[in-house]
Amino acid sequence: MRRFFPDLFLLLIAGLVAVWWATRPATLTTTEAVGIDYAGDISKGGVVFNAGGCVSCHMTPGQTDRNKLGGGLALKTDFGTFIVPNISSHKTDGIGAWSALDLANAMQRGVSPKGEHYFPAFPYTSYAHANIEDIRDLMAYLRTLPAVEGKASGHDLKFPFSIRHFVGVWKAIFLNTAPIVDDPLHTQEWNRGRYLADALGHCAECHSPRNALGGIVQAQRYAGGPDPEGRGWVPNITAKGLGTWSKADVSELLATGFTPDFDSVGSSMASVVKNMEALPKSDREAIAEYLKSLPAVDGPPKPVKK
């Protein structure tokens, strides 16, 4: 036994090194990034900006100018508190010095320009499915927004979630980088709706339950669950939740925040509505078309009322 011990120990070390190496940050390949360098379309970028909901997290808190993306919002979660970064065009405190490829690697692979993992509080698991042209156009749009001074402070996370490199293990389990391909069996409208909801709107990131590691429970995607920020419940938006709603009801909610009963959505959804309001009506209707097509799925049980 004593003869094998050193060998087992070396094997263990070799295994850990292998895992460390396999979970290091991986950026987009050259093929995946083709087209990122061409000139971006600012007005298309504005649509991506609103569909992607950047403002809801990145807007400087305590003021109402939606063009000021200085970060600083605190997101309290089970893993600790994340502080949203500055993504204004400021050259040192924001992303003013970034290339479009930097933005694509951040949004689609969760990797910083310095080659570090981003924590998945940033929903790159959804943005990974976006088209590279949309990222390019978004960069063109972001560059037109004002520079905001002030780097946001760092996150305050619990060990071991504070170790960035471990995010590589999380990504190996939960990050699916397959692009969303149009389904020829569905209409163009449905495909546009699916793209808007799954790739940009990242609706499932809030509207799905999560497991202990913080990954989405895919079997219950869109079936709602506890608010990741602690208080309240995010509704089920599969047919189980939206069964009695018409497509027009859904697109109306996205435009005004009012349910068919004239209840007004609260918390982050009110912020989402502000983004959805700015989209073309056809895009809201496309999202409604897609959501209305989701088969009924039971979500997790709600806790007993206190």
Added chain:
Amino acid sequence: MIRGMFVAATLVVGLSSVAALAQNATIAERQQLMKGLSQAGRAPGAMLKGEQAFDLAAVQASLKTFAETAKKAPGLFPPGTETGNDTAALPKVWSDKADFDAKLAKFGADAEAAQASIKDEASFKANFTGVVRACGSCHETYRAKKN
């Protein structure tokens, strides 16, 4: 001595139960008030979507409900009612009470202004949506995700 402690304990439990019941009643009252707002908004909402014929009397009645609710609501969020009865009110209601009250006051003022300015379908279409914008702007900060 033991009897005295027993009496004291009963009083404490009894009084705090009464207090809790009173707090829950306040919470229930404001929840009803908010439901009343959504009920009042239904008919005008349907008119805006073209699902119902325009009815000035109904619109004016709704605006009256809005204005009355805006006056009653701030007093229904006293300290001690932060939790209980499944309230969806977020802690910011109490930490930012001045802004909360100001938003309700603006809602009430907008509703009263609309009562004066809405006389027909055209003025209804022009002015009503502005009044109900208040719903989202308050809920974004002060209401938890659907419980």
